[in-house]
Amino acid sequence: MTAEQAYDIWVQPAPGRTVVTHDGETILGTAHMNTNRPGPGAHVATASFMVAANARGRGVGGALVGDALDWARGRGYAGMQFNAVAASNTSAVELYERHGFTIVGTVPGAFEHPTQGRVGLHVMYAEL
Amino acid sequence: MTAEQAYDIWVQPAPGRTVVTHDGETILGTAHMNTNRPGPGAHVATASFMVAANARGRGVGGALVGDALDWARGRGYAGMQFNAVAASNTSAVELYERHGFTIVGTVPGAFEHPTQGRVGLHVMYAEL
Numbered sequence: 092m093t094a095e096q097a098y099d100i101w102v103q104p105a106p107g108r109t110v111v112t113h114d115g116e117t118i119l120g121t122a123h124m125n126t127n128r129p130g131p132g133a134h135v136a137t138a139s140f141m142v143a144a145n146a147r148g149r150g151v152g153g154a155l156v157g158d159a160l161d162w163a164r165g166r167g168y169a170g171m172q173f174n175a176v177a178a179s180n181t182s183a184v185e186l187y188e189r190h191g192f193t194i195v196g197t198v199p200g201a202f203e204h205p206t207q208g209r210v211g212l213h214v215m216y217a218e219l
Numbered sequence: 220m221t222a223e224q225a226y227d228i229w230v231q232p233a234p235g236r237t238v239v240t241h242d243g244e245t246i247l248g249t250a251h252m253n254t255n256r257p258g259p260g261a262h263v264a265t266a267s268f269m270v271a272a273n274a275r276g277r278g279v280g281g282a283l284v285g286d287a288l289d290w291a292r293g294r295g296y297a298g299m300q301f302n303a304v305a306a307s308n309t310s311a312v313e314l315y316e317r318h319g320f321t322i323v324g325t326v327p328g329a330f331e332h333p334t335q336g337r338v339g340l341h342v343m344y345a346e347l
Contacts, residue, residue, distance in 0.1 A: 196324015203259040
């Protein structure tokens with residue numbers, strides 16, 4: 092996709108928030124966060140994260156998750172929900188669990204992994 | 220909301236599909252259906268349903284669910300996922316279960332019910 096398409100997909104309109112972590116001029120990772128659902132679901136937040144492949148193992152993901160949780164607590168959300176965490180991404184699942192998330196359920200085969208075939212998609216939740 | 224706002228929220232752009240059931244000039248219910256997620260989740264469909272309050276008990280919901288499943292099978296989807304079914308809506312949960320859906324998990328307190336307070340939101344899934 093083009094940079095403009097990626098920007099439109101990733102950068103959240105207000106009241107959502109999009110952040111980056113950086114080392115000088117180099118972007119190490121990014122997160123966006125927002126309300127998960129409108130109306131009667133609007134007391135639950137959501138967030139998504141990306142860490143640059145060559146920045147793994149430096150605590151970037153943990154910093155982004157912690158920042159998103161701080162944002163959600165500061166806004167008064169009752170919890171944060173991740174709607175679709177690939178079960179194959181065990182490092183992300185473990186990271187989220189360390190930050191208080193639990194796997195609420197797993198939709199079987201809902202993610203087409205490029206090399207592993209269809210794997211489950213976890214729904215994860217943390218009460219705030 | 221205005222009719223235009225409701226239309227924009229409910230009527231799905233292609234390849235999604237929106238249907239109504241009617242008795243002469245009277246709309247009894249409506250459904251929309253689409254791909255649940257882009258990219259590596261695009262083999263799973265989703266759908267939502269509304270039945271008019273004064274049309275309950277006439278099989279409208281079952282007809283809409285059956286039609287959505289037929290559409291998804293015809294399109295070759297591997298399954299259908301409902302992302303947020305209020306746990307308090309037991310008649311809907313039972314209807315979906317009769318059509319082959321199971322509760323994958325429940326996000327606690329994620330739906331602010333107008334009289335019951337916060338109730339869970341089920342994620343439900345049926346393999347096709």
